[in-house]
Amino acid sequence: MDGKSVVAIVRGPRKPDEREVDRMVRKVVALAGGLERLVPPGATVIIKPNLVAPVAPERGATTDPRVCKSLADQVRELGGRAIIAESSAIGGDTEEAIRVCGYEPLRAQGYEVLDLKKETLVTVPVPKGTVLKELRLPEIVVRADAIISVPKMKTHDQALATLAIKNMKGLLPDTLKKQFHTTFGVFRAMADLNSVVKPAFSVVDGIIAQEGLGPVFGSPVEMDLLVAGRDPVAVDTVAGLIMGIEPAGMETTTYAAELGLGVMDMSSIEVVGTPIDAVKRRFKLASEALEETLHLPPGFELVFNEMACTGCRTGVLSSLWDLSEQGKLGVLRDTRIVAGLMASPPPASSKRTIFVGACAGKSRNQGEFVKGCPPNNVDIRAAITGVVDSSFLTKH
Numbered sequence: 001m002d003g004k005s006v007v008a009i010v011r012g013p014r015k016p017d018e019r020e021v022d023r024m025v026r027k028v029v030a031l032a033g034g035l036e037r038l039v040p041p042g043a044t045v046i047i048k049p050n051l052v053a054p055v056a057p058e059r060g061a062t063t064d065p066r067v068c069k070s071l072a073d074q075v076r077e078l079g080g081r082a083i084i085a086e087s088s089a090i091g092g093d094t095e096e097a098i099r100v101c102g103y104e105p106l107r108a109q110g111y112e113v114l115d116l117k118k119e120t121l122v123t124v125p126v127p128k129g130t131v132l133k134e135l136r137l138p139e140i141v142v143r144a145d146a147i148i149s150v151p152k153m154k155t156h157d158q159a160l161a162t163l164a165i166k167n168m169k170g171l172l173p174d175t176l177k178k179q180f181h182t183t184f185g186v187f188r189a190m191a192d193l194n195s196v197v198k199p200a201f202s203v204v205d206g207i208i209a210q211e212g213l214g215p216v217f218g219s220p221v222e223m224d225l226l227v228a229g230r231d232p233v234a235v236d237t238v239a240g241l242i243m244g245i246e247p248a249g250m251e252t253t254t255y256a257a258e259l260g261l262g263v264m265d266m267s268s269i270e271v272v273g274t275p276i277d278a279v280k281r282r283f284k285l286a287s288e289a290l291e292e293t294l295h296l297p298p299g300f301e302l303v304f305n306e307m308a309c310t311g312c313r314t315g316v317l318s319s320l321w322d323l324s325e326q327g328k329l330g331v332l333r334d335t336r337i338v339a340g341l342m343a344s345p346p347p348a349s350s351k352r353t354i355f356v357g358a359c360a361g362k363s364r365n366q367g368e369f370v371k372g373c374p375p376n377n378v379d380i381r382a383a384i385t386g387v388v389d390s391s392f393l394t395k396h
């Protein structure tokens with residue numbers, strides 16, 4: 001294997017049943033090097049799905065329970081203890097997600113499925129941290145011998161795609177999930193988090209993937225696909241390429257590579273199983289889906305400086321989409337929203353102006369301002385409407 005990171009791709013039959021999913025998972029795990037080395041007898045292994053919200057797996061937003069079940073079986077067969085564990089999005093009810101996402105029957109069959117929001121927290125240092133010095137994490141996660149990240153293959157309105165590295169955010173308590181956005185800068189903080197709880201193995205569930213308005217409200221895409229490997233950066237790189245997303249555009253992956261958590265250079269990655277070209281399909285990005293969908297009022301202007309990165313672009317666009325769903329876009333008549341780093345302030349305007357994100361902060365005295373890097377969608381919507389409304393799901 002000449003020292004390269006191995007990433008396995010397995011495509012199964014269309015609409016695989018439980019037995020076929022189990023076969024796919026076993027095959028992709030074996031191709032990627034197997035679990036034997038990370039599961040000695042007696043080892044405790046956290047299996048971390050993405051249950052961001054109570055959404056049925058066929059919508060493509062949450063990890064298929066059949067994939068986690070197969071992984072738990074394999075851990076048990078090696079003599080380990082498998083714990084499927086998740087903490088849903090900020091303010092979300094993980095128990096409801098466990099039920100709606102199809103994990104409740106696993107409990108009845110004797111599998112451990114934990115709501116991490118109920119677990120005891122401990123403080124751990126982040127020695128390699130660039131923005132974090134310490135973290136509060138569930139003790140059961142910190143004490144585990146290994147973590148298997150089992151994300152969904154889906155687009156994301158702030159991070160382009162959410163895959164193995166970003167999936168680790170669901171290990172955090174809600175307070176920290178929020179601070180990742182409002183205080184630390186979510187992309188670098190995610191990389192720091194993975195330096196402490198780096199998945200020893202990752203299996204991306206692309207059986208029913210999701211494009212467009214991810215991470216929750218996008219459209220399902222039948223891919224019948226699994227992508228796996230020991231190197232989460234390499235796994236995310238390959239999964240991104242399958243989705244038509246250039247890895248360099250995924251900031252969390254880039255920062256994780258910079259921290260030495262894996263490789264994203266394809267010359268250092270060996271793809272085994274099905275080739276990328278045989279399965280790749282360009283996923284519609286969240287920003288593209290939003291622009292197609294929105295019907296904005298006269299006089300509205302969106303000024304994305306070219307330095308505005310995905311965080312502000314998609315934060316603004318997804319907020320607009322949320323307001324469109326509520327029929328509230330009319331408040332944007334004769335309003336401009338400005339985001340991105342600016343060499344000089346935008347030209348004066350009689351329009352109401354809302355500056356969004358830390359990069360636009362130096363012009364804040366010319367209008368209203370939404371802090372954050374990236375800014376929080378709740379704050380953006382509050383600035384637009386004048387009303388704080390947390391009823392939408394905050395991004396995971």
Ligand code: SF4
Binds near residue numbers: 339341
């Ligand atoms: S504040 Fe600047 S760096 Fe941060 S998300 Fe917005 S545009 Fe990107």
